[in-house]
Amino acid sequence: MRRPLIAGNWKMNLTRSEAVALAEAVAKQADQYPTVDIAVCPPFVYLEAVGRAIAGSRVALGAQNMYPEPSGAFTGEISPMMLCEMGCRYVILGHSERRQWLGETDSFINKKVHAALKAGLQPIVCLGEQLAEREAGHTLEVIRAQFEGSLAGLTAQQMIQTVIAYEPVWAIGTGKVATPHQAEEVHLELRKLIAQRYNPEIAQQVVIQYGGSVKPDNAQELFAQPDIDGALVGGASLKPDQFLGIIAGMKK
Ligand code: PGA
Secondary structure (H helix, E strand, O other), X not given: OOOOEEEEEOOOOOOHHHHHHHHHHHHHHHHHOOXXXXXXXXXXXXXXXXXXXHOOOXXXXXXXXXXXXXXXXXXXXXXXXXXXXXXXXXXXXXXXXXXXXXXXXXXXXXXXXXHHHHHOOEEXXXXXXXXXXXXXXXXXXXXXXXXXXXXXXXXXXXXXXXXXXXXXXXXXXXXXXXXXXXXXXXXXXXXXXXXXHOOHHHHHHOOEEEEOOOOHHHHHHHHOOOOOOEXXXXXXXXXXXHHHHHXXXXXX
16 A cells, blocks of 8 residues: 655755755664655755765655756756665656746646656656635546646556656645645545546555645644645755654654
C-alpha cells in the first residue's frame, strides 16, 4: 500500500550554510517517523551540500525543476541525469509558481514528467485551481484538464512512480489552507481519474499530496482524510521545528 510522503519545497530561499543546517536538523530526527517518507527539495546549487548533510538518513533529496532534454544547448537549464548524479530521488514539476511566472504549460510539464521517469526520478507533479476558478465552481474541471494534460501517456507502472501534489493556488503562501473537506474532494476526484484511466488498484497505489499553507496545527486533520497522502510544504519547511511538527502529524 502507498506510503505517505512529506516533502519540503524550499523554493528560492536560504544561504548555503542555512540549507545545510536545516537538512542536518531534519535528518537527525527523521528516524522517529519510520512510516513516513521524507524529502527536502533545495535550490539546485545546494543539492550537493544538502545531499551530503542527509547522507545515510531517511531523508531523500529532490529538485524543484528540470529540463526535459538529456543534454545539449539549453543555457541555464539542468538535465534529469544531472539531478540523478546529485543523488536526487524526486523532482517537483509543474509547480504553480512556474506555471504562473515562467509560462509552463501542461504539455511542457508532460514532457518533463516523461523525461524524469525515463531517468529514474520520481516526479512530484503539481496541479491546482486558481481562486477565480474555485469561486466559479470550476475546480474539478480544471483539475481534470491538468491531470489529462500534464500526466498524459504514462504507463500504469509510471503512474505509480509519480507523486501528484494537489496545491490550490489560492492556498500557496497565503496562510489560507484548504479545508480537509475541500482537499479530500479533489484528492478523491484525482483517484477516480486514475482508476478510470488504469484501474482501481493502480489508483490506490498513487501518492497524492496536499500543498498550500500546511502547518503543524492543520496537518493532522488534513492527513486524517483517506485520500491525502502527505504534503508538499513550502514556508513551514524552512523551519526544522515546523517541518518536523508536520511530519509528526502523520499518524497513518
Ligand atoms: P506553502 O507552499 O506551504 O508556503 O503554502 C506550498 C508549495 O508551494 O509547495
